[in-house]
Amino acid sequence: MAIATSFGSSGLVLLHLLRTIEPNIPVLFLDTGFHFPETLAFKERMQGAWDLKVVELRGEHGSPERQAEAYGPHLHSRDPDKCCRINKVAPLQEALEEFDGWISGIRREQSPLRVRTPILEAQLLPSGNEILKVHPLATWTRADVDDYVATHDIPTHPLLEQGFASIGCAPCTIAAPIDDERAGRWPGFSKTECGIHSFGTGDAGRETEADQ
Numbered sequence: 001m002a003i004a005t006s007f008g009s010s011g012l013v014l015l016h017l018l019r020t021i022e023p024n025i026p027v028l029f030l031d032t033g034f035h036f037p038e039t040l041a042f043k044e045r046m047q048g049a050w051d052l053k054v055v056e057l058r059g060e061h062g063s064p065e066r067q068a069e070a071y072g073p074h075l076h077s078r079d080p081d082k083c084c085r086i087n088k089v090a091p092l093q094e095a096l097e098e099f100d101g102w103i104s105g106i107r108r109e110q111s112p113l114r115v116r117t118p119i120l121e122a123q124l125l126p127s128g129n130e131i132l133k134v135h136p137l138a139t140w141t142r143a144d145v146d147d148y149v150a151t152h153d154i155p156t157h158p159l160l161e162q163g164f165a166s167i168g169c170a171p172c173t174i175a176a177p178i179d180d181e182r183a184g185r186w187p188g189f190s191k192t193e194c195g196i197h198s199f200g201t202g203d204a205g206r207e208t209e210a211d212q
């Protein structure tokens with residue numbers, strides 16, 4: 001098994017729990033090249049503090065500059081679905097071929113598209129291999145996460161204090177109300193998901209391609 005996280009609070013809660021069970025679990029981090037510097041610095045800090053086995057995943061172009069050479073500048077503002085497919089979905093799918101399953105910190109409360117998130121589900125990779133997708137925090141509320149973080153004195157992403165309810169890539173994330181966690185993602189687009197939680201799950205109603 002592996003866990004994938006971008007070092008938001010839910011991911012840190014999961015890592016805190018998992019470290020007591022399997023401290024060497026691979027931690028998949030999608031290094032899109034577009035993260036906030038604060039995210040990269042926080043990842044480094046937590047990687048060192050908790051001795052995490054971080055596996056950095058990159059898209060086929062490896063950097064924003066090379067992506068711009070292939071597709072022109074600012075693909076994220078012209079076709080964010082394509083940008084997410086290149087930098088998030090495809091590298092994760094490739095990495096997951098090495099595992100029986102992966103663990104994610106998504107919660108039902110986070111958005112209407114996540115409201116039917118199961119605890120366990122099968123996920124079909126493009127290769128035809130079926131793996132397990134696990135959402136241990138599916139039923140947790142934001143308050144549950146905040147309580148756990150406070151109780152265990154877990155560090156939090158520095159941008160949370162600046163009003164970012166959910167932190168993704170810098171060009172596609174703005175500050176948003178804490179009670180609407182996904183509202184700050186892809187401003188100006190109807191998109192609220194990058195696509196890593198929707199492919200191959202066989203539940204088209206929960207999150208469709210058009211909604212990614």
Ligand code: SF4
Binds near residue numbers: 034083168171
């Ligand atoms: S979140 Fe934005 S910058 Fe990051 S991969 Fe998706 S479209 Fe590209």
